[in-house]
Amino acid sequence: MTRQLPRLVTVLGLLAICLGATSGKSCSISDFLKGDSSNSDDPPFVTELTLVNSAGENTDTFDFGETIEMQLTVRNRLTTTAEAQFSTTRTSDFVVVNDNSSTVLWKWSTNQPTAGTTPTTLTFEPGETKTFTVDWNQLGDSGIATNPGTYEARGVLVYDGFDTNPLQTNNMGSSPKQFTIRSP
Numbered sequence: 001m002t003r004q005l006p007r008l009v010t011v012l013g014l015l016a017i018c019l020g021a022t023s024g025k026s027c028s029i030s031d032f033l034k035g036d037s038s039n040s041d042d043p044p045f046v047t048e049l050t051l052v053n054s055a056g057e058n059t060d061t062f063d064f065g066e067t068i069e070m071q072l073t074v075r076n077r078l079t080t081t082a083e084a085q086f087s088t089t090r091t092s093d094f095v096v097v098n099d100n101s102s103t104v105l106w107k108w109s110t111n112q113p114t115a116g117t118t119p120t121t122l123t124f125e126p127g128e129t130k131t132f133t134v135d136w137n138q139l140g141d142s143g144i145a146t147n148p149g150t151y152e153a154r155g156v157l158v159y160d161g162f163d164t165n166p167l168q169t170n171n172m173g174s175s176p177k178q179f180t181i182r183s184p
Helices: 002-020 029-033
Strands: 045-052 061-063 068-076 082-086 092-098 104-107 120-124 129-136 149-157 177-182
Touching: 045 149, 045 177, 068 092, 068 120, 068 149, 092 129, 129 149
Parallel strands: 061 177
Antiparallel strands: 045 068, 068 129, 082 120, 092 104, 092 149, 149 177
């Protein structure tokens, strides 16, 4: 029994870390018991945003008024199953801001029906990639057309704090992707 005590203390410590985790990612004591401690130090997800024009081409330049398709890909980089947990049915979102600014011009969820209050879990198998896609018609949240210029877009799995700070660094979101809207 005395030889088991250090292992028990380690397991209890890891359980305390999991219970205190607020990053929105899954933390399972079974992962630690199996010897996979990747949830403790490394983010389980790799996120990337791709912008696609009306011809279906990946690009960072768009004609004024052209629909911009935003594709957020999220890959589980672990060799074990990973979960992303959400407090509502809204799992992903997208924003457009002025270049080098935190001023949100458009947020996908703003003009969508309110998300249901049911907590939601997305499960990713080892190495699995899921893609979330929305179309943006270059209208701001106010319904006014966005002017030609340079902007940044970001796609995220909704993390705690996203609604108040959508550009906050978080492994659940892509890096901001710069793009240009050309003059007509």
